[in-house]
Amino acid sequence: MVSSFLGLINHFLEWFGDLGIFFWRVVRAAVTPPFEFHELFRQLDEIGSKSLPLVALAGAATGVVLSLEARYSLTRFGAKSLLPAAIVFSVIHETGPIITGLVVSGRVGAGIGAELASMKVTEQIDAIEASAVNPYRLLAATRILACILMLPLLTLAADACGVLMGWVTQALSEPQSLHQFINAGFNGADFNDFLPPTFKTAVFGLIIGTVACFQGMRTKGGAAGVGRAATSSVVLSSLFVILADVVLVKIILIFFP
Amino acid sequence: MNMDTIDQVAIKQETAEKAGSAPAIAVENLHKSFGSQKVLDGVTLAMKRGETLAVLGRSGTGKSVLLRLIIGLEKPDSGSVRIHGQDIAGLALDQLADIRKKMGFLFQHAALYDSLTVGQNVAFPLQHHKKQMSESERSDRVTTLLAEVGLKEDDFQKMPSDISGGMQKRVGLARALALEPDILLLDEPTAGLDPISAGEIDDLVLKLQAEHHMASIVVTHDLHSAKTIADRLALLDNGKVLIDGSFEELQKSDIEFVKEFLKHS
Numbered sequence: 001m002v003s004s005f006l007g008l009i010n011h012f013l014e015w016f017g018d019l020g021i022f023f024w025r026v027v028r029a030a031v032t033p034p035f036e037f038h039e040l041f042r043q044l045d046e047i048g049s050k051s052l053p054l055v056a057l058a059g060a061a062t063g064v065v066l067s068l069e070a071r072y073s074l075t076r077f078g079a080k081s082l083l084p085a086a087i088v089f090s091v092i093h094e095t096g097p098i099i100t101g102l103v104v105s106g107r108v109g110a111g112i113g114a115e116l117a118s119m120k121v122t123e124q125i126d127a128i129e130a131s132a133v134n135p136y137r138l139l140a141a142t143r144i145l146a147c148i149l150m151l152p153l154l155t156l157a158a159d160a161c162g163v164l165m166g167w168v169t170q171a172l173s174e175p176q177s178l179h180q181f182i183n184a185g186f187n188g189a190d191f192n193d194f195l196p197p198t199f200k201t202a203v204f205g206l207i208i209g210t211v212a213c214f215q216g217m218r219t220k221g222g223a224a225g226v227g228r229a230a231t232s233s234v235v236l237s238s239l240f241v242i243l244a245d246v247v248l249v250k251i252i253l254i255f256f257p
Numbered sequence: 258m259n260m261d262t263i264d265q266v267a268i269k270q271e272t273a274e275k276a277g278s279a280p281a282i283a284v285e286n287l288h289k290s291f292g293s294q295k296v297l298d299g300v301t302l303a304m305k306r307g308e309t310l311a312v313l314g315r316s317g318t319g320k321s322v323l324l325r326l327i328i329g330l331e332k333p334d335s336g337s338v339r340i341h342g343q344d345i346a347g348l349a350l351d352q353l354a355d356i357r358k359k360m361g362f363l364f365q366h367a368a369l370y371d372s373l374t375v376g377q378n379v380a381f382p383l384q385h386h387k388k389q390m391s392e393s394e395r396s397d398r399v400t401t402l403l404a405e406v407g408l409k410e411d412d413f414q415k416m417p418s419d420i421s422g423g424m425q426k427r428v429g430l431a432r433a434l435a436l437e438p439d440i441l442l443l444d445e446p447t448a449g450l451d452p453i454s455a456g457e458i459d460d461l462v463l464k465l466q467a468e469h470h471m472a473s474i475v476v477t478h479d480l481h482s483a484k485t486i487a488d489r490l491a492l493l494d495n496g497k498v499l500i501d502g503s504f505e506e507l508q509k510s511d512i513e514f515v516k517e518f519l520k521h522s
Contacts, residue, residue: 025350032351034385123368126330130364131382131432132357134350 022136022214026144029137039142047108047143048150052157058103059158062095063087063165071173081184084176087166088185093197096159098245101204103158104151105237109212112143113233116216117226125217140217144209151205152198159198192256200248204241211237279342281306281440281472282327287336289322296322298496299336306439309466309473310501311483313518314493320476321365323493324442327474328362329353340440358386361433361471365445367425369417375428376413379403382435402431406461423454427461434465441465441473447482459485480522492518 070086116139119125128135167181212233219229280303289297296319304310312320325331327338329345337344340356348356369378379399383390390398403413406427417425426446433441446462447455459482466473466486477483483490484504491501494514500507507515 029350034388119370122371123364123366124370126325127362127364127368127370127432129330129350130328130357130360130362131385132354132436133382133385134354136350 018218019210019214022140022217023210025136026140026210026213029134030141030145032137034137036138036142039138040145043142043146044150046111047104047146048153051104051107051150051154054107055100055103055154055158056161058099059091059096059161060165062099062158063091063162063167064169066090066095066162067166067169071170083170084167084181084185085187087170088163088182088189089193091162091166092159092189092194094249096162097155097197097201097204098241099162100151100155100158100201101208101241101245102238104147104154104204105208105241106234108147109208109233109237110230112209112212113216114226114230116213117219117229120217120219121222121225135217140209140213143213144206147205147209148202149205151201151208155198155201196252196256200245200252203244203248207240207244208237211240279339280304281308281341282474283337283339283342284323284327285337285339287323287326287338288334289319289326289331290334295496297326297333300493300496300498302491302498302501304472304474306472307470308489309462309475309487311475311477311487311490312493313477313480313483313490315518316478318493319496320493321444324362324444324474324476328357328360328442358436359438360440360442361436361438363426363429363433363441363443363446365448367417367422367429369425369428369432371417373417374413375403375408375415375417375420378417378428379431379435382432386436398435399431402434403428405434405465406431407457421454423450423458426450426458430458430461430465434469437469439469439471441469441471443473443475443477445476445478447477447479455479455482462486480519 066087067083070083070090071080074080074083074086116125119139125135125139128138163182163185164178167176167178170176170181171178215229215233215236219225221228282302282304284300284302287297287300288295300319300323302310312323314320322331326333327340329338329348333346337346339345340360343356345353345356369375370381373381376396376399379402380395383395383398387395387398399413400410403410408424408427408431412420412424417428420428430443430446443462446458450458462473462475463486465471473486475483475486489502490504490507492499492507492515499512500510500515507519510516
């Protein structure tokens with residue numbers, strides 16, 4: 001019992017140690033030439049443009065649910081006039097960023113994990129290395145950087161869809177123009193309400209990209225290994241995104257009260 | 258010229274002199290284990306340019322691991338691997354890259370990039386290391402390389418999954434030759450191929466060897482293939498080189514395992 005617990009702790013520490021070494025190699029590769037701009041642009045499209053429909057749909061669904069739930073609660077407390085502000089603030093502050101983080105960790109985490117794991121087990125990553133090309137630069141740095149750059153932009157899309165569908169849902173119950181809704185929703189809001197929650201998703205991107213690339217590039221075994229890498233990429237990156245969110249919200253509240 | 262520069266020039270000259278006289282590949286007292294499993298136990302080999310060595314042995318005797326150590330994909334537990342006189346142990350990835358540009362590696366299952374076409378696979382090393390090449394020069398080079406390994410222009414746009422195992426090996430060989438290496442490492446080039454395709458690959462390796470005059474190491478189970486393409490044969494058993502010599506020397510050997518191996522091949 002004690003030895004299995006110690007084994008688990010040992011495995012956990014080993015995993016973090018390996019992740020640290022992996023991350024250091026990626027950073028070192030990323031800041032030294034040659035830079036892989038072609039692959040970076042391909043990944044920006046793969047991770048950004050191709051995630052947009054899913055993120056927009058998730059943001060829109062969140063807006064609808066928030067509008068329905070908030071309307072019911074606020075009406076009970078006689079604060080129905082606060083509905084636009086409640087929708088806008090909850091979408092921009094929390095639901096937009098976290099929904100985007102989780103949707104991207106599902107779609108992109110699984111994609112990167114499975115792709116790199118498959119390349120690993122078929123020796124394609126070894127072939128890249130044997131061709132005198134640094135796989136940390138070509139495969140990992142480009143994907144991680146693309147995740148960091150695209151997450152805030154995808155969050156903006158999720159926020160916009162959430163607010164828009166929140167208004168549509170509200171307007172279907174009680175006619176209100178979009179202009180009125182936006183004015184009421186953003187009344188009293190400033191950049192501190194908007195920028196820190198949006199840019200915290202860059203950290204989510206760093207987590208998703210790093211965990212997925214790490215799990216993919218350390219895979220062992222055949223098809224089963226690829227499956228394990230894809231699953232663990234999604235599970236671990238989602239878990240770390242949620243944990244990072246807790247820490248980042250606290251930091252944002254301290255520095256941007 | 259200041260003192261630093263003079264020292265640097267002297268070091269470069271010394272390195273160049275060493276490289277000129279040093280064997281293309283020198284493996285010395287190489288040890289490698291994976292966990293408790295000892296794979297290589299003091300392997301020593303040396304090869305000069307223009308020579309072809311076939312490494313034979315039973316499955317799991319560390320033949321492929323030896324190739325991976327030579328190109329730096331694995332790190333030895335102890336011992337040294339010298340390429341043109343330079344020890345590659347302890348070099349970082351980017352330092353190793355300069356040495357790897359002079360080496361070509363054909364993987365056992367070709368390891369073609371499955372998201373790239375046949376032509377793009379061969380162009381991959383050129384795109385990364387011959388940036389001064391124009392698009393048309395690169396395209397011409399790819400055409401020449403693929404023609405050299407016997408592929409037709411119709412095949413260039415095919416994906417690796419759409420071509421046969423033999424063709425994949427040819428493409429892998431073309432990719433390995435893209436940077437005009439002076440060392441070629443072939444991991445089971447004829448494994449899994451029918452006898453005719455295997456014979457064609459052997460002929461191709463012989464032709465490339467004659468044209469490019471490289472130092473080649475071929476890992477194989479196939480004694481017939483080894484006899485055809487290699488100048489020397491080395492037989493590995495239990496992580497050690499049992500014998501390293503010509504096929505005739507292998508035939509004359511009194512070592513029991515060598516006799517057994519030849520009898521069953």
